[in-house]
Amino acid sequence: MTVSDPVEDIVATISRSATEIRQGLVGRRGKADEENPSGETQAEADVWADDLLAERLSSIDGVSQYASEERAEIIDCDDDGLSVAVDPLDGSSNLKSNNTMGTVFGIYDEPLPAPGTALVAAGYVLYGPITTMVYARDGTVTKYELTGGERTVVEHDVTLPDDPITYGFGGRVPDWPADFEAYVREVEANPQHKLRYGGAMIGDVNQVLTYGGIFAYPALEDSPNGKLRLQFEGNPIGYVIEAAGGRSSNGEYSILEVEATDLHQRVPVHVGNTSLIDRLEAALA
Ligand code: FDP
Numbered sequence: 143m144t145v146s147d148p149v150e151d152i153v154a155t156i157s158r159s160a161t162e163i164r165q166g167l168v169g170r171r172g173k174a175d176e177e178n179p180s181g182e183t184q185a186e187a188d189v190w191a192d193d194l195l196a197e198r199l200s201s202i203d204g205v206s207q208y209a210s211e212e213r214a215e216i217i218d219c220d221d222d223g224l225s226v227a228v229d230p231l232d233g234s235s236n237l238k239s240n241n242t243m244g245t246v247f248g249i250y251d252e253p254l255p256a257p258g259t260a261l262v263a264a265g266y267v268l269y270g271p272i273t274t275m276v277y278a279r280d281g282t283v284t285k286y287e288l289t290g291g292e293r294t295v296v297e298h299d300v301t302l303p304d305d306p307i308t309y310g311f312g313g314r315v316p317d318w319p320a321d322f323e324a325y326v327r328e329v330e331a332n333p334q335h336k337l338r339y340g341g342a343m344i345g346d347v348n349q350v351l352t353y354g355g356i357f358a359y360p361a362l363e364d365s366p367n368g369k370l371r372l373q374f375e376g377n378p379i380g381y382v383i384e385a386a387g388g389r390s391s392n393g394e395y396s397i398l399e400v401e402a403t404d405l406h407q408r409v410p411v412h413v414g415n416t417s418l419i420d421r422l423e424a425a426l427a
Contacts, residue, residue, distance in 0.1 A: 148204025148224055149249055149263050149279065155198050156228075156247055157275050157286065157293045160267040163191050163230075163245065167269075171237045179214040179406045180371065185237050188212050191230035191245070199226050209254050209405060211374040216254055216405065224262070225250040229374040232266070233342020244268045244344030248378035255373055255405045258398030264378035266344050276300065276351065278385035283351075300351065302388045306415040308355035310339035310346040312369065317362040325425035329356065329418070343370060347379050347413060351386060356414030356422070361393060367408035372400060376409040389419035393426045 170187040178184050192212040200208040200219045207225035208217040216225075226249055233243040245267040252260040265277030273288040274296070285297040309329050311318075318326070329335055338349045346357045359370045370376050380390030380397035390397040391412045400409055412422055 146203065148202060151202045152199060152205065152224070152226055152247070152249055153263065153265070153275075153277055154293070155202060156195070156245065156267065157288050158291045159194060159198060160245060160269075160273055160275065160288050161290055163194065163267075164269050164273055166190060166194075167237065178212050180211070180408075184212060185231070185234045187237060188231050188234050192228070195228055195230055195245075199228070207254055209373065211371055211406070214406075225252065225254045225256065227254060227373040227378070229371070232344045232375065233340075236340070236342050236345075241342065242268065242270050242340055242345035243342050244348075246344055246375055246378050248373065248381065255402035255407070257400065257402045258372075258377035258380055258396070261377060261381045261398070264381040266348075266378065266382070268344055268348050270345070270348075274348075276348070276382060278382045281385050283382060283386045300386055302351060302383070302386050302415055303354035304415075305334065306354035306356065306418055307334060307336055308338040308349045308353045309335055309414075309418075310337065310349065310355075310357050312339075312341075312343075312346075312359035313362045317364065319361060319363060321426050322358075322360045325422055328421075328425070343375060343379070343411075347383070350388075350414050351383065354415050356412065356418040358412040358422075359410070360412065361410040365408070366410075368410040369408060370411045372397070372402060372407050372409040373405060376400070376411045379411065379413055383413040387416075388414055389416045391419050391423055394423060 174184040204223040229246040250256040263279040283300040
């Protein structure tokens with residue numbers, strides 16, 4: 143008898159849906175007439191991918207809640223069990239220019255909003271030249287290629303390379319606080335470091351996971367919590383990077399330790415090699 147594993151059911155559903163989501167982007171690159179709960183204009187594809195994932199994930203046995211960056215309210219399901227938080231199309235501004243985007247997910251064993259310490263698994267799909275999935279569970283990160291509903295392991299036990307290479311920082315430079323800007327100048331001064339910034343968190347984080355380095359969407363002068371959302375972006379990415387041997391930080395301590403007070407709350411996000419995040423926290427102290 144096979145024992146059901148709701149975490150695996152959720153991940154399998156997202157990986158099967160990813161090929162469809164990718165194909166469904168064609169013809170859905172325009173703007174929807176709506177704003178998301180954070181006040182950003184939604185793309186048609188944002189709304190469509192959210193509806194598709196909401197329907198499929200909320201009907202899985204063992205899922206008690208579905209929440210997404212694209213909808214104000216949590217969907218409460220009949221079952222007791224896990225809460226799934228999704229950013230259906232992270233970096234959807236890149237639809238217009240046809241650049242990389244992704245789907246981010248976090249699976250929590252507490253009702254939302256929940257801290258990152260309640261995550262039991264998290265990961266993301268990257269719609270690059272190849273569709274890949276990176277998924278962390280029990281301290282191990284695995285990378286897959288996704289084709290036509292199939293998920294094939296391409297790397298077991300993914301870890302951050304020891305020598306960091308890439309860096310990418312969001313927000314307008316004039317809006318960066320002075321201590322963060324001074325830290326960036328220090329990172330840039332290292333001749334081994336290269337700028338890689340594509341404007342979709344998930345693409346930029348995937349560069350860091352591949353080459354080592356740091357990605358941040360920091361606190362800004364007029365938005366002290368930055369732009370990215372704790373439940374849908376900060377926590378899942380922090381969980382993946384920490385499982386891969388790196389660190390996450392809100393500028394002071396692990397993102398996973400940040401108190402969750404609101405479903406759509408924002409958090410400054412810094413993730414990458416331990417040496418770079420330790421130095422960042424010292425620079426911002
Ligand atoms: P997008 O608005 O295109 O969905 O949180 C979403 C996000 O993209 C991140 O993926 C990305 O890192 C960031 O916003 C880019 O923000 P800017 O528009 O400020 O560059």
